[in-house]
Amino acid sequence: MAKVGVVAPRYGDGKKIALLAAIGSTCRAQREALGVSQRDLARRLGVSDGAISKLEDGTIVPIWLVIALAEEWDCTLDDLVPVT
Numbered sequence: 001m002a003k004v005g006v007v008a009p010r011y012g013d014g015k016k017i018a019l020l021a022a023i024g025s026t027c028r029a030q031r032e033a034l035g036v037s038q039r040d041l042a043r044r045l046g047v048s049d050g051a052i053s054k055l056e057d058g059t060i061v062p063i064w065l066v067i068a069l070a071e072e073w074d075c076t077l078d079d080l081v082p083v084t
Helices: 014-033 038-045 049-056 063-072
Strands: none
Touching: 014 049, 014 063, 038 049, 038 063, 049 063
């Protein structure tokens, strides 16, 4: 069972997997555009480097982490969650 606030797609659920990958790609692009490493971002947010890596590759996308990124980067969730 998935933790509360964590989007964990079921095997074969293509739309969810595509959405998580899109969120991760958007977050990676924003981080890279700002010239910030995964390690530095993780430290600023108080999470592990692995948490940022898993978010960016779409493995695990905790909503609280996406919200924290939006606050860190002074943007909206709409900026980080692409419309599919």
